[in-house]
Amino acid sequence: MKPGAYLYFEGDDVEWLYQVSSGVLRLTRLLANGRRQVIAFGYPGDIVGFAADGLHHTDCEALTDVCLHPIRRSHLESGDGDPALHLALLKAALCEISAMQDHFMMLGRKSATEKLASFLCVLSERVGQDLGPNRQINLPMCRSDIADFLGLTTETISRTFTQLRKSRIIEIDNIYTIIIQRPTALLRLSEGAND
Amino acid sequence: MKPGAYLYFEGDDVEWLYQVSSGVLRLTRLLANGRRQVIAFGYPGDIVGFAADGLHHTDCEALTDVCLHPIRRSHLESGDGDPALHLALLKAALCEISAMQDHFMMLGRKSATEKLASFLCVLSERVGQDLGPNRQINLPMCRSDIADFLGLTTETISRTFTQLRKSRIIEIDNIYTIIIQRPTALLRLSEGAND
DNA sequence: CGGATTCTTGAGGCTCCTCAACGCCAGTGG
C-alpha cells in the first residue's frame, strides 16, 4: 500500500484481518461534527481489523508504504484451520485491550506534556533506534494525527514539542525525526513529574 | 459479593474470567501519583477479566451486591472443552474493543456536558427502566466514580448534573436515581449540540 | 443525635483551545 491509501472505512464489512509486516497504519474514527479521534497507530507486528459485529468501526489509512499479511476472519472465529494462528489472534486481541486501557489513562488523566512524553516513550520503546548515546524516533504521522491521538490540538502539540526541545529533553532534527537526549527526564515527565 | 468487596487487584494472576449475572462491578486503574481512571463498569451480561499476559491490569470492586458466573481461563484460550463458550468469550472480547473505541472518542474529544450526556444515554439504553412517559436510571456508583470514568472532577460532574436538571432535561430524584425527562435533548447534547 | 462522608456551590486560576498571522517547504506554471 502507498501512503494515503485506505485499507478500509468505517462501516465496511470485515472480511480480513491484517498483520502489519512493515510500515505504519492509522486508525481513526469521526464524530458527526467533524471531530476526529485517532484510535491507534498500527506498527509492524500489530494486527488490525478486530470487530465484534462484522463491521469496521474505524477508518484505516496507510501513513507510509505498508506491507500487510492478510488473515481470513474465520481464523479468528474458529481454530479449526490453524489452532496456533487462532491462539495468536486471540492474544493479539487481548493485547489490544491492555493497550487501550493504558490509553484511557492517557486521555483521561494526563496533561499535555505528560501525554506527549508518554507517546514518545512508547514509540522509543517500540520503534526507536540507537543513535550514539541517544535514541532516535521517526514519526510517520503529522502533528494533527498526534493531536487527535492524544486528545489535544496541533497547536498544543507544537508548543509542547518546543517546550521539550527548549528544556533539552529532545532535539527536533526535522519535524519527522525526534532525538531523545534525556530519556530518563522524558520518562519522568510522562509519569507526572513537573520539574 | 457484597458492595466494597474486591474481586481482584491489579497484578493478580488471572485464573478466572467472570460474567456478571446481577449487580455492578467497577474496574479501575491507578497512576503513581494517585490519579485514577475508571476503565469500565461491569453490568449484567458483561465479562470481566480479560488479560493478555496472565495478569490483571485493573482493580475490580463490587459496587452493589453482585452475582458472578466464573469461567475458567482455559475456555478463553482454547475451544477444546466447549466451543460455543469459547466463541462467546471471543465475541465478548471483541465487543469490549468496540466499546473502548467509543470511550476513546468520549475521553479525547467531548466536553463535560457531552460526556455526561453520553454516559446517561448509554446507561439509559442498557439498564434504564420505563417510568410512565419517562425513563429512569439507577446509578450504583458515586460521583467520583463517574468523574474518573469520564476524565473529569466530581465538582464538574455535580455542576453538570445541576445544569442538566435546570434545563429540565433530567430530574434528580435522589443522587442515585436519575429520571430522563427529555431523552431527545439528552441525545442531542451527547452528540455535540450546544443549544 | 453526632460524626463522617459525599455532594453541591462558589470564587479564582491555570491549562489548553480558538483564532490569527507568519514561516517553511514542495509543487506548479509562467
Add this chain to the structure above:
DNA sequence: CCACTGGCGTTGAGGAGCCTCAAGAATCCG
C-alpha cells in the same frame, strides 16, 4: 529561474472550560 499557491508547522494573544481550593448542605450510619 522565480512568483505563486497550498499545506503544514510554529508562535502569539486572548478567552473558555475545567480544575483547585474552600465552605456549606445533604446524606448516611452507628
